[in-house]
Amino acid sequence: MKYEEIQALLDRYWEGETSLEEERQIRAYFNSGIHDERLARFVPLFRAIREEQELQLKTVAKAAPMRPQLYQWAVAASIALVVVAGWWWLRDQSPANEVIANVAPANESPQPEAPVARAEITQQVVVAAAEQPRRSKSQKAAKKSQKTMDSREIDPETAKAMAEIKAALALVSAKLDKGRNEAVKSAGHLEALDKVPKREDG
Amino acid sequence: MTWAIFHEQVFPIRHKLYRFALRITGSVHEAEDVVQEVLEKVWKTAPEQIDNIQNWEAWCMTMTRNRSLDKTRSQSLRRAAPLDGVAERSSDQATPAQSAETRDLVDRAKAMMQQLPEKQRLVMHLRDIEEFSYEEIAEALNITLDQVKVNLHRARKSIREQMLNNL
Numbered sequence: 001m002k003y004e005e006i007q008a009l010l011d012r013y014w015e016g017e018t019s020l021e022e023e024r025q026i027r028a029y030f031n032s033g034i035h036d037e038r039l040a041r042f043v044p045l046f047r048a049i050r051e052e053q054e055l056q057l058k059t060v061a062k063a064a065p066m067r068p069q070l071y072q073w074a075v076a077a078s079i080a081l082v083v084v085a086g087w088w089w090l091r092d093q094s095p096a097n098e099v100i101a102n103v104a105p106a107n108e109s110p111q112p113e114a115p116v117a118r119a120e121i122t123q124q125v126v127v128a129a130a131e132q133p134r135r136s137k138s139q140k141a142a143k144k145s146q147k148t149m150d151s152r153e154i155d156p157e158t159a160k161a162m163a164e165i166k167a168a169l170a171l172v173s174a175k176l177d178k179g180r181n182e183a184v185k186s187a188g189h190l191e192a193l194d195k196v197p198k199r200e201d202g
Numbered sequence: 203m204t205w206a207i208f209h210e211q212v213f214p215i216r217h218k219l220y221r222f223a224l225r226i227t228g229s230v231h232e233a234e235d236v237v238q239e240v241l242e243k244v245w246k247t248a249p250e251q252i253d254n255i256q257n258w259e260a261w262c263m264t265m266t267r268n269r270s271l272d273k274t275r276s277q278s279l280r281r282a283a284p285l286d287g288v289a290e291r292s293s294d295q296a297t298p299a300q301s302a303e304t305r306d307l308v309d310r311a312k313a314m315m316q317q318l319p320e321k322q323r324l325v326m327h328l329r330d331i332e333e334f335s336y337e338e339i340a341e342a343l344n345i346t347l348d349q350v351k352v353n354l355h356r357a358r359k360s361i362r363e364q365m366l367n368n369l
Contacts, residue, residue: 024333
């Protein structure tokens with residue numbers, strides 16, 4: 001750009017009459033490294049403006065809230081893990097297993113007097129609870145002994161539940177692995193990006 | 203506030219908000235805190251208020267300005283304080299060919315801009331650094347178009363005189 005042209009632009013700039021595009025031209029001129037010596041005293045101003053334009057917030061992560069979907073998935077996964085682990089632990093520790101196991105056979109006995117209109121599950125629970133006190137002490141003792149032995153074996157329902165839990169845990173594990181792999185991959189990209197300026201500097 | 207609006211319209215202007223906060227507070231740490239607070243406040247914007255916001259950038263700039271001024275006044279920071287951390291960053295970027303004298307002149311030019319009266323300083327910043335239109339400046343600073351033009355003219359005139367006399 002000729003001296004007269006840039007001088008005319010500058011005069012309008014000081015008056016606040018230049019457009020944004022004209023102001024970009026002025027900054028480009030003074031930051032190009034080639035300028036008329038008569039205008040040298042204004043170089044620092046436009047270099048300062050250029051530097052200020054390039055100033056960026058360094059703490060990006062600090063300013064960015066977590067993506068809601070990821071946050072929700074993290075919370076859901078945490079809750080699921082706690083629930084499954086807690087259920088598994090209680091199931092192994094609690095003596096209630098035996099009571100539940102004792103009630104189960106009563107559900108299978110025929111109950112002709114039960115009303116048909118009632119919900120079947122509710123009916124079975126009520127009947128099972130009513131049947132329990134009728135049993136003789138010897139029956140209970142025998143049953144308890146048998147169930148204590150059976151608890152060491154794995155019945156089909158337990159095996160099925162275990163399989164489902166294993167599948168659920170495997171799914172959670174796979175998701176976690178996937179997230180970890182993505183993070184490792186991203187870290188690899190960042191390391192590659194870090195190397196680019198070093199090559200240019202070299 | 204939805205993630206889409208935040209991600210597409212608010213988060214990308216965080217650097218502008220930071221530079222604006224830095225211009226007002228003169229402190230890197232204060233400016234970072236201001237941006238953090240503004241982004242958190244925007245994120246918690248009530249759904250019924252979101253529909254009324256036409257220009258997120260101007261709205262965020264206004265919030266940044268108000269928060270920065272509150273911070274500056276409450277902590278009695280000196281308005282004309284040099285931009286701490288900025289000179290250090292600039293030195294890091296100086297090329298070997300750039301002499302110490304040139305570096306000093308650039309820093310002095312920055313100090314001149316920083317020492318302008320508040321309104322002139324903010325108008326010149328939004329125009330020359332952020333390349334805002336006059337209308338956008340008026341909206342962000344809640345002043346009239348005439349005030350924008352007058353303050354920009356005075357700011358540039360003041361800088362020009364200082365450069366002719368001192369540099």
